[in-house]
Amino acid sequence: xxxxxNHFKKVFNRIQSIYKKYGWKAxxxxxxxxxxxxxxxxxxxxxxxLAKD
Numbered sequence: 001x002x003x004x005x006n007h008f009k010k011v012f013n014r015i016q017s018i019y020k021k022y023g024w025k026a027x028x029x030x031x032x033x034x035x036x037x038x039x040x041x042x043x044x045x046x047x048x049x050l051a052k053d
Contacts, residue, residue, distance in 0.1 A: 018026050 022029075
């Protein structure tokens with residue numbers, strides 16, 4: 001249990017330091033990255049496989 005708490009604390013500190021360094025730009029960048037990735041994986045690739053005209 002101590003390992004999980006220490007790991008969570010390290011991850012939280014990294015996220016907090018990135019936010020302090022870059023601000024909202026980091027948040028927008030992460031959201032944009034996951035949006036593009038998810039649209040590509042779950043919308044575009046299946047569309048191209050199913051639309052074999």
